[in-house]
Amino acid sequence: MSxxxxxxxxxxAESDCAIxxxxxxxxxxxxxxETMRSSNGCVFRLSEHLERLCSGLRLLRxxxxxxxxxxxxxxxxxxxxxxxxxxxxxxxxxxxxxxxxPAATDAPCVLITAEPMDHDSRTRSAAGVSARIVAxxxxxxxxxxxxxxxxxxxxxxxxxxxxxxxxxxxxLLNHSGCVAEGATSNVFVVGKGALRTPPLSxxxxxxxxxxxxxxxxxxxxxxCTESDIVPEELRSADEIFLTNAGAGIMPxxxxxxxxxxxxxxxxxxxxxxxAYNEIFTRETKQRT
Numbered sequence: 001m002s003x004x005x006x007x008x009x010x011x012x013a014e015s016d017c018a019i020x021x022x023x024x025x026x027x028x029x030x031x032x033x034e035t036m037r038s039s040n041g042c043v044f045r046l047s048e049h050l051e052r053l054c055s056g057l058r059l060l061r062x063x064x065x066x067x068x069x070x071x072x073x074x075x076x077x078x079x080x081x082x083x084x085x086x087x088x089x090x091x092x093x094x095x096x097x098x099x100x101x102p103a104a105t106d107a108p109c110v111l112i113t114a115e116p117m118d119h120d121s122r123t124r125s126a127a128g129v130s131a132r133i134v135a136x137x138x139x140x141x142x143x144x145x146x147x148x149x150x151x152x153x154x155x156x157x158x159x160x161x162x163x164x165x166x167x168x169x170x171x172l173l174n175h176s177g178c179v180a181e182g183a184t185s186n187v188f189v190v191g192k193g194a195l196r197t198p199p200l201s202x203x204x205x206x207x208x209x210x211x212x213x214x215x216x217x218x219x220x221x222x223x224c225t226e227s228d229i230v231p232e233e234l235r236s237a238d239e240i241f242l243t244n245a246g247a248g249i250m251p252x253x254x255x256x257x258x259x260x261x262x263x264x265x266x267x268x269x270x271x272x273x274x275a276y277n278e279i280f281t282r283e284t285k286q287r288t
Contacts, residue, residue, distance in 0.1 A: 004080040006073045006112035011080055014113075022093045023109070024102070029030055029151030030092025031108070032056035035118065038086045039284040041078050044245070046071055046257065047207050051261060053092060054148035062094045063173045077114050083089050085117040107222055122246075126273065128253035128265055129242065131169040131182065133163040133231055135175075138172040139202030145180070148205065155183040165257070167241060171234070174203040179229040181240050185250070186210040186227070190239035190268045194223035201227060206208035209276070211245035222268070239266030241273075248280065249273040 002013040035051045043049070050067040055176075057064055068260055074088055088180035090112050095105040100135040136158045158170035162183070170183040179189055187204075189196045195217055198204045217224035234240060238261045240252035249272055251265035 003114075004077060005114075006077045006110070007052070008109055008111075009073075011076065017111075019109075019111070022098055024096060025091070025109070026097060026149055027098045030060070030102070030148045031062065032060065033089060033091045033148050033150055035148075036074075036088045036090070037245055037280075038078060038088060038114075039084065039280070041072075041084050043074060043088060044280055044284050045109065045208050045212070046074070048211070049245070050093075050177060052148070052206065052208070055089060055107060056149070059143055059147055060094070061102075061147075062092070063105060065110055068230055070112075073079060073110075073112055074114075076110055081114055083114050083116060085119070086114045087117055088114045090152065102229065112157065115213050120247070125250045127248040128195065128251045129168040130166070130240070130254035131171050131252055132162040132165050132167040132256055134158045134170045134172060134183075135235070136170075136172060138159065138174050140174040140176065140180060140201065141222040142203075145203045146206060156185040158255075167254070169252075171255075172203075173231065176202075176228075179192075179231065179234060180204055181207075182244075185242035185247075186244065186245045187252075188192055188213060188241050188272075189229055189233060190266060191233070191237055191238045193268065195223070195268070195272075196225050196227055196229060198229055199226040207243055208245055209248060211242055211274060212279060213249070213272055216218040216272055218278070220271070220275065223245075237261065239269045241265075241269040249276050 002015040003018050004011050007017050035055045035057050036043050054064050092108045092110050095109050145229040162170035172180050174180040186207040241258050242250045251269045
């Protein structure tokens with residue numbers, strides 16, 4: 001049976017949902033997206049995701065959707081697909097015909113999809129992943145580095161470069177030679193019992209899970225700074241972990257073919273991972 005999707009105010013069978021071949025999303029990637037995770041039918045940090053979505057649309061000068069309607073549509077989609085633990089993606093893109101100068105429109109086009117959570121993949125990620133510092137750079141001077149733009153080519157090309165070497169994730173430096181982020185993740189480095197993560201000014205995305213880790217550090221009274229990190233500091237780190245909404249906290253156990261620390265998830269990483277999982281479970285207890 002075809003899974004349901006939400007498109008522009010209505011639920012459709014996935015096989016019946018037709019997006020125009022003249023769509024600006026197809027022609028230019030003229031929009032933004034959010035990837036979220038749910039449990040018990042409740043989306044974790046939904047309001048934060050919707051706030052970031054609207055921030056990206058605002059930057060691109062695309063009319064904003066009603067966040068309350070997006071939240072309601074997401075809940076309806078989960079119920080229509082009888083999904084509890086799911087990966088949800090909201091895509092919002094500019095309406096109107098193709099052309100380099102967009103026409104004024106009243107509202108964006110919105111597509112929402114939901115897939116069953118891949119628990120096996122999450123389990124593998126939680127046990128440790130490998131990454132490689134790639135040649136491609138993140139442009140820290142571009143405002144687009146701070147939003148989840150549909151034109152995802154930098155991350156895709158970075159992932160391909162890492163995959164060519166057998167690695168799961170790609171780490172991107174910025175034009176100053178400092179660590180910006182992973183292709184699909186934020187980066188945290190552990191040294192001498194303290195946490196560090198690249199600042200947003202380095203080209204890092206304002207990740208929702210990144211923000212949760214910063215909360216955890218304050219709650220657990222862990223030293224944590226946002227400061228520039230150079231590749232040599234990654235290679236000498238005691239621990240490294242990556243964060244994103246789908247996987248949560250992922251220990252980075254191999255970098256550029258060499259072990260990070262002991263080559264196993266470190267104590268501080270596991271402590272943050274446990275705290276994150278507790279927050280996730282607590283906030284997604286009740287179906288919405």
